[in-house]
């Protein structure tokens with residue numbers, strides 16, 4: 172087991188949760204030897220104050236950790252200065268997150284994304300080392316001399332290009348699949364939210380799937396899309412990687428094609444853990460909003476699912492629901508805040524909210540379908556039922572039947588293929 176000393180610098184700008192930081196360290200497989208805390212503004216040279224660096228130095232001598240892990244983001248120059256002082260591997264919270272990702276990545280895509288994020292992170296560090304060597308600094312970089320650092324830099328650039336190419340290919344395949352699903356008239360629902368909120372458990376509850384769900388951070392890195400039934404309608408639901416506070420741009424970029432499933436969704440279900448204290452729920456809500464904003468997915472209809480209500484009293488759940496409604500108001504395109512327990516299958520409120528959201532989707536419209544062949548009527552009715560609502564069926568006498576339907580416009584293509592006449596009706600939904 173790897174052993175680590177953790178460092179947390181708290182300031183007005185950076186309110187770091189010690190508990191979450193320790194969780195991250197353990198998730199990455201570290202034994203925590205000590206946590207050093209300091210309250211001060213950022214010191215440009217070391218992030219923490221020079222006095223604290225001295226303290227850390229003797230602690231490193233005494234405890235001999237494999238790594239010193241900072242809960243704050245370090246600039247390349249700070250990381251370098253600290254390494255020079257302490258002569259032990261220095262990483263920050265984001266490298267720690269990447270180490271966890273590395274352990275959890277199963278699919279080829281996830282592995283490539285993690286590698287890309289790692290390289291993206293290392294690139295400025297290596298650049299900094301090169302800059303220092305040019306200035307006459309002989310310390311090298313992680314035991315590498317000048318020549319090796321240059322070679323390493325070239326290798327990183329080359330490898331990043333290669334990975335981007337491979338990810339593009341995987342993305343192209345995914346795009347084709349998604350397009351096909353759209354044409355088939357499916358509505359896509361994406362599960363989003365902080366890591367460990369219960370997204371995978373919810374996917375399993377809705378679809379009878381068996382996606383891995385565990386009480387640990389970042390269980391899911393891969394994207395899973397499955398069908399599920401809402402009333403008579405078939406919907407698609409996607410589960411993907413969880414969020415964390417200040418998810419840095421280089422991780423968002425590396426995982427972009429995975430996170431894109433959220434961007435492309437018609438409805439977003441933001442999952443939150445109701446059993447946490449209100450300030451935590453609030454913090455995680457805003458952290459999730461920040462990621463969604465970065466993904467440009469904020470204007471999507473959103474259902475907020477307060478999960479794990481089996482762990483709280485009904486009054487507590489209701490209070491948190493009201494508080495959430497208040498802070499969500501005006502910030503997101505809110506459909507509803509619902510209380511659920513994915514684990515116990517208490518999902519009624521979610522089903523109702525999904526029905527409501529579905530009918531408001533811009534791609535749902537009123538249509539009139541004229542079927543000339545009576546043997547086709549049954550087939551067309553069931554097709555419409557599976558993606559929308561049948562409002563009226565009229566037998567016009569003779570062989571002809573008219574169906575009035577409220578459904579996804581993507582279905583036009585599918586229905587036209589069956590040789591029916593179809594036209595859009597100009598009925599406006601009552602406000």
Ligand SMILES: Nc1nc2c(ncn2[C@@H]2O[C@H](COP(=O)(O)OP(=O)(O)OP(=O)(O)O)[C@@H](O)[C@H]2O)c(=O)[nH]1
Pocket residue numbers: 365366367368369370371372373383384385386387388389390391392411412413414478479480481482511512513514515
């Ligand atoms: N009591 C209770 N526990 C739940 C509920 N839903 C999920 N959990 C537990 O919460 C933990 C995390 O669940 P996951 O479904 O893995 O969470 P996730 O959001 O997919 O997490 P990541 O994949 O890490 O982002 C697991 O131990 C679940 O059993 C619930 O409704 N009630």
Ligand SMILES: [Mg+2]
Pocket residue numbers: 370371372383384390391411
């Ligand atoms: Mg998961």
